[in-house]
Amino acid sequence: MANKSIIRKAGFGGGAVLILAVVLCLGGAGWGAVWSAPAQSAAQTGARTLPRAADGKPDLQGIWQAESGVGLDLEGRLTKNGAAGRSVVEGGTIPYRPEALAKRQENLAARQTADPMASCFMPGVPRIMYLDYPFQIFQTAEHVAITFEWSQVFRLIYLKGKPGPSGFDFWMGHSMGRWDGDTFVVDVTAQNDRTWFDAAGNHHSDSGHMVERYTLVDADTIRYEVTVEDPKTFTRSWKISIPLHRRKDMTRLLEFQCQAEAEEASGLFERDPRTWYTPKGAPAPGGGGR
Amino acid sequence: MKRAFRRALIVTMLVVPFAALLAPAQQRGRGGAGRGGAARGGRGASEPVRRMPDGKPDLTGMYLASSSGANYGLEQNPRDFLTPGTGGVVVDPPDRRLPYQEWARAERIERELPERGYDDPTAHCFVAGVPRSMYTPSPYQILQPPGYVVMLFERMSWRIIPLDNRPHLPDNVRLWQGDSVGHWEGDTLVVETTNFNGKAWLNERGDIVSHAQHVVEEFIPVDANTITYRATVTDPVVYTRPWTIQMPLNRRTVQDGDTRRDDQLLEVACHEDNGDLQHLKEVKDAARAAKQEKEK
Amino acid sequence: MNVIAKSVVAAGVLTWMLAAAPLGAHHSFTAEFDENKPVKLTGKVTSMKWGNPHAWIYIDVTGPDGKVVNWALETGNANQLIRNGWKKEDLPVGTPLVAEGWQARNGTPTANVNSITLNGRRLFAGTSNTNAQQPQQ
Numbered sequence: 001m002a003n004k005s006i007i008r009k010a011g012f013g014g015g016a017v018l019i020l021a022v023v024l025c026l027g028g029a030g031w032g033a034v035w036s037a038p039a040q041s042a043a044q045t046g047a048r049t050l051p052r053a054a055d056g057k058p059d060l061q062g063i064w065q066a067e068s069g070v071g072l073d074l075e076g077r078l079t080k081n082g083a084a085g086r087s088v089v090e091g092g093t094i095p096y097r098p099e100a101l102a103k104r105q106e107n108l109a110a111r112q113t114a115d116p117m118a119s120c121f122m123p124g125v126p127r128i129m130y131l132d133y134p135f136q137i138f139q140t141a142e143h144v145a146i147t148f149e150w151s152q153v154f155r156l157i158y159l160k161g162k163p164g165p166s167g168f169d170f171w172m173g174h175s176m177g178r179w180d181g182d183t184f185v186v187d188v189t190a191q192n193d194r195t196w197f198d199a200a201g202n203h204h205s206d207s208g209h210m211v212e213r214y215t216l217v218d219a220d221t222i223r224y225e226v227t228v229e230d231p232k233t234f235t236r237s238w239k240i241s242i243p244l245h246r247r248k249d250m251t252r253l254l255e256f257q258c259q260a261e262a263e264e265a266s267g268l269f270e271r272d273p274r275t276w277y278t279p280k281g282a283p284a285p286g287g288g289g290r
Numbered sequence: 291m292k293r294a295f296r297r298a299l300i301v302t303m304l305v306v307p308f309a310a311l312l313a314p315a316q317q318r319g320r321g322g323a324g325r326g327g328a329a330r331g332g333r334g335a336s337e338p339v340r341r342m343p344d345g346k347p348d349l350t351g352m353y354l355a356s357s358s359g360a361n362y363g364l365e366q367n368p369r370d371f372l373t374p375g376t377g378g379v380v381v382d383p384p385d386r387r388l389p390y391q392e393w394a395r396a397e398r399i400e401r402e403l404p405e406r407g408y409d410d411p412t413a414h415c416f417v418a419g420v421p422r423s424m425y426t427p428s429p430y431q432i433l434q435p436p437g438y439v440v441m442l443f444e445r446m447s448w449r450i451i452p453l454d455n456r457p458h459l460p461d462n463v464r465l466w467q468g469d470s471v472g473h474w475e476g477d478t479l480v481v482e483t484t485n486f487n488g489k490a491w492l493n494e495r496g497d498i499v500s501h502a503q504h505v506v507e508e509f510i511p512v513d514a515n516t517i518t519y520r521a522t523v524t525d526p527v528v529y530t531r532p533w534t535i536q537m538p539l540n541r542r543t544v545q546d547g548d549t550r551r552d553d554q555l556l557e558v559a560c561h562e563d564n565g566d567l568q569h570l571k572e573v574k575d576a577a578r579a580a581k582q583e584k585e586k
Numbered sequence: 587m588n589v590i591a592k593s594v595v596a597a598g599v600l601t602w603m604l605a606a607a608p609l610g611a612h613h614s615f616t617a618e619f620d621e622n623k624p625v626k627l628t629g630k631v632t633s634m635k636w637g638n639p640h641a642w643i644y645i646d647v648t649g650p651d652g653k654v655v656n657w658a659l660e661t662g663n664a665n666q667l668i669r670n671g672w673k674k675e676d677l678p679v680g681t682p683l684v685a686e687g688w689q690a691r692n693g694t695p696t697a698n699v700n701s702i703t704l705n706g707r708r709l710f711a712g713t714s715n716t717n718a719q720q721p722q723q
Contacts, residue, residue, distance in 0.1 A: 147450060161554060407617030557638075
C-alpha cells in the first residue's frame with residue numbers, strides 16, 4: 001500500500017521536484033550543490049536529509065580527514081608513489097606572479113629542509129585541513145572549533161566577536177565564520193608568510209586572505225573549497241576544492257606530536273626509564289638515550 | 291615627550307620579571323590594567339553561575355588560573371634566581387607537601403640542577419600534560435559543544451572531554467594529554483584521565499608524574515566568573531598516596547565600549563619561536579662532559 | 587592620554603605584568619643565564635621579535651674597542667603587550683636604551699633583562715627578583 005502511494009506521488013511530484021532543483025541550483029545555495037553531486041540513489045536520499053545541529057544549521061561535527069596525498073602538491077605533480085596525481089586547483093595551476101613562481105621553484109628544490117612542516121612548524125590555513133591526519137569539528141552558538149591530531153593544533157573560528165589585533169600575524173591566522181544558507185564560510189586573515197600550501201613549496205605572503213567554504217554534501221562528506229586572494233603573490237585569486245571524508249572508524253582523536261617524536265627519534269629528548277611508559281613485552285628500558 | 295613616554299611605557303611592560311610577584315589577588319578575570327580603566331580590579335557583585343539550555347552550568351569562555359606559581363612548583367618554594375618563588379597549591383596531604391617516595395624525592399631535587407632545565411618537556415615546547423595544562427600561565431578557551439567539554443589552550447594544544455561515559459582507551463595507547471572522560475555530578479564537572487605516557491613534568495622545578503598517573507579533576511563553578519579547580523593525582527610509581535591541588539580559574543574579560551566581553555585567545559608559537567632550547571642543551575652537555583671527565 | 591593618566595596606566599600595567607606569572611615560561615631560566623654574569627648594556631634598538639613566551643629586543647652595543655656587537659635581550663611575552671593595546675611599531679629602530687640583566691652561561695651576547703633605562707629614566711628600580719624574595723601565598 002505504502003509503495004503504491006509513493007509511486008503515485010513520485011509521478012505527480014517528479015515535475016515539481018525538477019523545478020525545485022532548477023530553482024535551487026540557480027540560487028547557488030548548498031542544496032544546488034547537493035543536487036549536482038554524483039548520483040547514487042542512496043547518496044541522494046542521504047543528501048536530502050543532512051544531519052542538522054540544534055540551531056538548524058548543517059551539523060559538521062565529527063572526525064574528518066582529507067584524502068591521502070593532497071597535501072603533497074595542490075597541483076598534483078608531486079605524488080607519493082610517482083603515480084599520476086591530480087590537481088585540486090581550479091584551472092589546474094596556481095597563477096603565480098613571475099617572481100613568486102621563481103620562489104616556489106626554489107622552495108620546491110629545497111623542500112626537504114625548507115618546508116616549515118619539516119621542522120614541525122604549524123602548517124597554517126588551508127594546509128592544516130588536508131594533512132594525512134584526522135581532525136574533529138565542534139559547533140557551538142559562538143564558535144566552530146577544529147582540533148587537529150597533528151601536534152594538537154587547533155583553530156577557533158569566531159561566529160561573533162572581533163577580528164584579531166591589527167598589525168600582528170599568526171601561524172594559523174585569525175578566522176571569522178558565518179553561515180551562507182547551508183554553507184559555512186570562513187574568512188581567514190592575519191596569517192604570517194611562514195607557511196606553505198603544501199609540501200611542494202607553494203607559498204603566500206603575509207597579506208593573504210583565504211575564504212573557506214564548507215558544504216556538507218552528505219552525512220559523510222564535506223566539500224571543502226578555499227579561495228585565495230593574495231595580490232602580492234598571485235596575478236588573480238584562485239580556488240581549490242577538496243572532499244573531506246568522515247572517519248567513521250574513529251571515536252576519538254589520538255596524538256601526533258611532531259616535534260616530540262622527532263626529538264625522541266634523534267635522541268635530543270631522552271627517555272626517562274623510571275617514568276616513561278614501556279609497552280608490555282618490550283625490552284627493559286636502558287638508562288637513557290644517546 | 292608624548293612619544294618618548296609612550297615608548298617608556300612599552301619598555302616598562304617588556305620587562306616582565308621572571309621572578310615576578312605572584313599575587314593571586316591580581317589575577318582576576320577583569321581584563322588587564324591599561325584597558326578602559328573604569329571596570330578594573332575587584333569583583334563587584336558576583337554574578338550567578340550561567341546555565342546551558344539543559345540546565346547544566348555554562349563554563350564556556352576564556353580562563354586563566356590563579357595558580358600561585360604552580361607552573362614553577364606545586365609546593366611552597368623559595369625563589370631561585372630567575373625561577374619564581376611559589377605559594378603552594380597542594381591542599382592534601384594537610385602538610386601541603388607532595389608525598390614522594392624516596393627515590394622520587396631524590397630525583398625531584400636533582401631536577402632543580404641547572405643542567406636538568408633541558409629535560410623539562412615544556413622547554414622543548416612539548417605539550418604540558420594534565421594537570422599542568424590547566425596552570426601553565428597561558429589562558430584557555432572552554433567550549434561546551436553537544437556531548438563534550440573542549441579546552442583550547444593558547445599555548446597551542448587541546449583537551450577533548452567526552453561526556454558519554456565511554457570506556458578509556460586500551461592500556462597500551464599512551465598520550466601526552468592522557469585520555470579524558472567526563473561527567474556531571476550536580477554542578478561539578480568531574481573528569482577522569484588515564485593512559486598517560488609518563489613523559490610530562492608537572493612544572494619547571496620538576497615535580498614528577500609517571501605512566502601510572504591517574505587524575506581526577508573537579509571543575510566547581512563558584513559564580514559566573516570563577517571556577518574552583520581541583521585535581522587529585524594518584525601515581526603509585528612516584529608517590530606514597532594520592533594528593534590534591536586546588537586553585538581558582540578566573541574568567542578573562544575585556545572592556546569593549548560599554549560592554550564587558552570575553553577576551554580572545556591569541557597564539558603562542560612556542561616551538562616556532564624557541565630561542566632558548568639550544569642554550570639549555572649546552573648547559574646539559576657541558577655538565578655531562580664535566581662529569582665524564584671526572585670519572586676518567 | 588595625558589602624562590598623569592599615562593603614568594597611572596604605566597604603573598598599573600607594570601603591577602599587572604609583575605603580578606601575572608610570565609607567560610608559558612617553559613624552562614628553568616636559572617639554567618640558561620648566569621647569576622654571576624651581570625651585564626649593563628648601552629645600545630640602540632635594531633629590531634624586535636614579538637614572541638611567546640619571550641619577546642626579544644636586539645640592540646647594537648659599541649664596545650670600548652669601537653666594535654659593534656648586536657645583543658639579544660630576552661624579555662617578557664608578546665601576548666601580554668598585545669592585550670594592552672601595544673602595536674608593533676611602538677619601539678622603533680634606533681631607540682637608545684640601557685639594559686641590565688644577566689648574560690647567558692654560554693658567553694654569547696645574549697642576556698635576560700630585568701631593567702631598562704629609557705631617556706635617562708630608569709623604569710625598574712632594583713630587580714624584580716628582590717621583590718619576589720618571598721614566595722607568595
